Amino acid sequence: MSTLNPQLQSIFDEVLRRNAGELEFHQAVREVFDSLGPVVEKHPEYLEASIIQRICEPERQIIFRVPWVDDSGTVQINRGFRVQFNSALGPYKGGLRFHPSVYLGIVKFLGFEQIFKNSLTGMPIGGAKGGSDFDPKGRSDAEVMRFCQSMMTELHRHIGEYTDVPAGDIGVGGRELGYLFGHYKRLTNKYESGVLTGKGITWGGSRVRKEATGYGTVFFVDEVLRSHGDSFDGKRVVVSGSGNVAIYAIEKVHDLGGTVVACSDSSGFVVDEDGIDLALLKEVKEDRRARLSEYAEARDVPLTSNGSIWDVPCDVALPCATENELSEQDAVSLVKNGVRIVAEGANMPTTPGGIKAFKEAGVLFAPGKAANAGGVATSALEMQQNASRDSWTAEHTEARLAEIMRDIHHSCAETAEEYGAPGDYVLGANIAGFTRVADAMLAMGVI
Ligand code: GLU
Secondary structure (H helix, E strand, O other), rough: OOOOOHHHHHHHHHHHHHHHHHHHHHHHHHHHHHHHHHHHHHOOOHHHOOOOHHOOOOEEEEEEEEEEEEEOOOOOEEEEEEEEEEOOOOOOEEEEEEEEOOHHHHHHHHHHHHHHHHHHOOOOOEEEEEEEEEOOOOHHHHHHHHHHHHHHHHHOOOOOOOEEEEEEOEEEEEHHHHHHHHHHHHHHHHOOOHHHOOHHHHHHOOOOOHHHHHHHHHHHHHHEEEHHOOOOOOOOOEEOOOOHHHHHHHHHHOOOOOOOEEEEOOOOEEEEEOOOHHHHHHHHHHHOOOHHHHHHHHHHOOOEEOOOOHHHHEEEEEEEOOOOOOOOHHHHHHHHHOOOOOEOOOOOOOHHHHHHHHHHOOEEEOOOHHHOOOHHHHHHHHHHHHOOOOOHHHHHHHHHHHHHHHHHHHHHHHHHHOOOOOHHHHHHHEEEEHHHHHHHHHOOOOO
């Protein structure tokens, strides 16, 4: 972490004081503040209008009880959240996460990141995030349905096509979005397709949305490689996770000629030197919702449960699991083994110490708010299709996604250059994302 200029430091101190105990939120704010020094020097009007203080304070935070009945007839109580962070650029937009670790600090870190990520896509979407500490693991479809219906019973008052448009995140995929949409439709008596994204293709979803976050991350890396006269051809790649982001990152790396040799889940990681067998991985993870040990058994490769996937040597590392999964020690190990590019498919997977280690070693590091923006960008394409009652082909949608990722890479690289730090994608992403939101807020007065 660098030293902040005195004005940014005092705003940061106030953020710590007002949001006590929300460690992930502090980390996400600090990462952005570390890039803003040269911006406020060049644009004192942002400080004069208290833009930065306002960006750090969500426009609205909703916390509610989610009661539901499990299969044995017992009443369960979870906590639901929706943090509507910033609507300067468009309706609030961001996913819902269902995971036992969810609390206000996680939702706020994700919502804060989403503001800048959504801004970088160039699409008209504000920033939000939500979720619950509900754990879908081991729950029957009927339990997940009752939980989603109860969640929507409260959430429906706060969302809408022009207000706030949730989508998926960890623990929320096609099944959950189906139950959520069905209940919203019933409560409102409206077929309001644009209220949620990530829907199924037959009921208002977009082609390529499911694949978009993973594909987009790989398209971003492809741009990084191209700008250095290189390509994925023959590259050895490690992808952490084996959820929606990881699976489609692996698919696109293989399409582009690289080989993904390792992936993981919460039980450990597998190394498959011939390249991850994607059809098998999809069957285990998407169809059976099973553990990676079933993949390891079927392929006769070892599952390592007490080690780090980041000790596996590679040219390109794509952390696609969850926040703070790649520590400083992991970064040092990757650097020692010759990694050249790291791109975050997950949100904030690299710790501040890890980012510093990559920077010092000259590794090209693409932060999540740029590298994983393809998911939400394709959500915005889904909103476009819903608004025009249209449905695009996979080819057209994927071409739009690729173009958006190229534009994001270009604006990060150009901004980094403009601020005298060529190749610093963290600085470029933070400044480019921030500036668009800040200028819109300035134009709209004190809101
Ligand atoms: N949860 C995803 C993200 O982190 C997607 C959000 C969306 O599509 O609205 O960007």
